[in-house]
Amino acid sequence: MGFKNKLNDFHQLITNPKVVKLSWIAATMTWLSSVIIALLIAQLDPAGPSYDPAGFNPAINYISDLGNQDLTPMPIIINWGMMNTALLMIPPTLYIKKILIGDDSKLSRKLLANLTVGCMLIGMGGLFFTGVISEDVGEVWDNLFPIGDWYWYPSWHDLVADFAFTFFLISGILVASQFIIFPDILEEKIGIEHSTRVRILFVINTWILIPIFYYMFYTVPYLWYTDHFWTFLPWWQWAPVWEWLLMASQTVYLTSVTLLAVKKINRELEK
Numbered sequence: 613m614g615f616k617n618k619l620n621d622f623h624q625l626i627t628n629p630k631v632v633k634l635s636w637i638a639a640t641m642t643w644l645s646s647v648i649i650a651l652l653i654a655q656l657d658p659a660g661p662s663y664d665p666a667g668f669n670p671a672i673n674y675i676s677d678l679g680n681q682d683l684t685p686m687p688i689i690i691n692w693g694m695m696n697t698a699l700l701m702i703p704p705t706l707y708i709k710k711i712l713i714g715d716d717s718k719l720s721r722k723l724l725a726n727l728t729v730g731c732m733l734i735g736m737g738g739l740f741f742t743g744v745i746s747e748d749v750g751e752v753w754d755n756l757f758p759i760g761d762w763y764w765y766p767s768w769h770d771l772v773a774d775f776a777f778t779f780f781l782i783s784g785i786l787v788a789s790q791f792i793i794f795p796d797i798l799e800e801k802i803g804i805e806h807s808t809r810v811r812i813l814f815v816i817n818t819w820i821l822i823p824i825f826y827y828m829f830y831t832v833p834y835l836w837y838t839d840h841f842w843t844f845l846p847w848w849q850w851a852p853v854w855e856w857l858l859m860a861s862q863t864v865y866l867t868s869v870t871l872l873a874v875k876k877i878n879r880e881l882e883k
Contacts (some may be wrong), residue, residue, distance in 0.1 A: 626703045627710070629877040636870050639700035643863065646693025647678075654684035672837045674852045675859055676769060679746035687746060694743030698736040704870040705732045711801050711876055712790055724790055731783035732866075738775030745769050777858060781826050784818030784865045802876045814868070822861045829854035 625631065654668030654677075668683060677683045678690040712725035745753055750769030759768060791798055791811050798807040832849040835841040842850060 623706070627707050629707075629880060632703045632707045633874050633877050635700045635703040636874050639697050639704070639870075640867055642693055642700060643697040646689055646697070650678040650684065650686070650690040650693070653686050653689065654678055669837075670852065670856050671847075671850060672842055672852055674855055676742070676747050676773065677837075679743070679748065681748055687748060691743040691746045695740050698740035698743070701736055701866070701870070702733070704873050705729055705736065707873050707877075708732070708787075708869065711797060711873060712787075712794075714794070714796055714801055721794065724786065724793075728783050728786040728790065731779045731786065735776050735779035735783060738772050738777075738779060741772040742769065742776055745772055777826060777829075777862070780862045780866065781818075781822055784814075784822055784862070784869075787865075787869055788814040788818040798872075802872050803879050804872075804875075810872075814865075817861055817865055822858065822865065825854050825858035825861055829858050 626635075651668065651670070654673075668677070673683065675690075679687040681687050706729065709725050709729040712728060713722055745768050747769055750767050753768040757768070759771065788811070791807075791814055795807070798804040798810055804810050828848070829851055832851045832854060833841065833845065834851055835845075837852075847853065
């Protein structure tokens with residue numbers, strides 16, 4: 613009972629409205645600043661892709677290349693950004709479950725809310741370990757614990773990154789679905805005046821854009837910049853382009869859904 617009480621106390625602490633709000637602000641600033649700063653440093657680094665003075669190029673370099681010391685002098689920026697963002701997003705994610713369940717005691721609604729938050733947490737875990745097992749560290753892990761026999765996962769880094777992309781995709785579809793199935797989430801709990809617009813935007817992003825970007829990224833040839841794929845593949849088959857679009861869309865989804873949680877918190881604090 614002692615451990616259970618401590619666990620409940622910890623859960624109440626990290627889902628405290630003020631903690632959730634500060635965590636969301638910190639997570640948003642951490643993620644956006646780490647990506648922007650990492651891109652600038654990689655772009656300004658004279659080494660760049662294949663020692664090209666043009667520097668880092670998002671059209672031919674994957675996001676994870678920002679964590680590769682061969683392509684940037686400070687790979688720690690994006691790696692720490694991933695790890696810290698994942699941890700800081702835990703309080704807002706757990707708070708979202710309260711909003712999705714609302715005052716409804718139906719088992720189906722509770723199951724959907726728990727499934728959604730579970731997928732988001734697994735995605736956060738994937739994001740965290742993508743920073744831990746960066747491209748550089750991943751090479752060591754692949755030698756110590758080879759998974760090359762799993763032909764669809766050439767490396768540990770790819771495995772944890774796929775967990776992040778896949779479970780964020782699933783959670784986004786579930787969130788948008790619940791906004792439609794349970795109108796009280798946006799209108800009564802959060803207090804959105806133009807809830808129809810919010811639903812439409814979430815559906816466009818999570819039901820259409822993210823799945824398209826996800827499908828394209830995982831079906832086009834998986835090649836590296838050293839293969840000079842841009843010389844023989846049309847642009848719509850450049851995997852890095854689709855990965856950046858996928859990351860951007862999922863960033864919009866996660867930022868906006870947690871922003872709704874903060875909006876509810878602000879509404880409560882005003883009372």
